[in-house]
Amino acid sequence: MARRTPTRSAGLLLFRRLDDGIEVLIAHPGGPLWARKDAGAWSLPKGLYDSDEQPEAAARREFTEELGTAPPDVPAVELGEVTLASGKIVTGFAIEGDLDTATVASNTFEMQWPPRSGRMQAFPEVDRAQWVDPATARAKLNPAQAAFVDRLLDSLR
Template identity: 55%
Template structure:
């Protein structure tokens, strides 16, 4: 019998206060499966890590890999964990920051596309990042990650 390890991801949810209210920085998942989707196709910038790497360090590393820019310094608010529909456990921290996104240069992944074609293509991990209000974030985030918005609201009032 094979025991499959639970996949774990860690990420940073950046937030800022504007005249329009609280905004969070989300990434739209890249690749052909997400290209024409909006609802459920946005995520906290995050990525997988192995059990021996501290989750906080993984979150900062993955932020750099996913966006191509340095993770911001500042007080990190622990947002805890959520379990996504696929069973992946996601841990996140919120950091108040408004980084320059002009250097956005996402990492990539390889995927056989079209399926069973034998042709492997490279796609961006995130095809774009955007600041969005919390209400819009609830509409487009991966469902389980919406809990991070509630936890952020508890911290920021």
């Protein structure tokens, strides 16, 4: 049996400095399947990319698509890769900047909802974004992606 190539995704972890540390921006997935989920459900703004696209370029594109605002045009810190429980490989990058979470306006996707109804509905890919301290981010992020927070903190020391 042929081995499947893992799906690849790239995301940006936006961070800002405060007097007593940093905060990171995390995104909550939209749609009815995620509506009542919190701990372990949040993510970096991220998305799939093909082999002909550079991961950082994909991460910046996905940030814009999912949050409705382009990320700051500053150098990125490479945070490496993590593998999700699904087998998807996520490459992370961190950039310093700020964003007003009230301005988040995500692109949308369509799915049949309610199930087996035959009715298609559109939902935002991201329904909200939130600034949180590193400990809160670790608790809210997909468990594999929590490593990106630790790697960011290590890079800032």
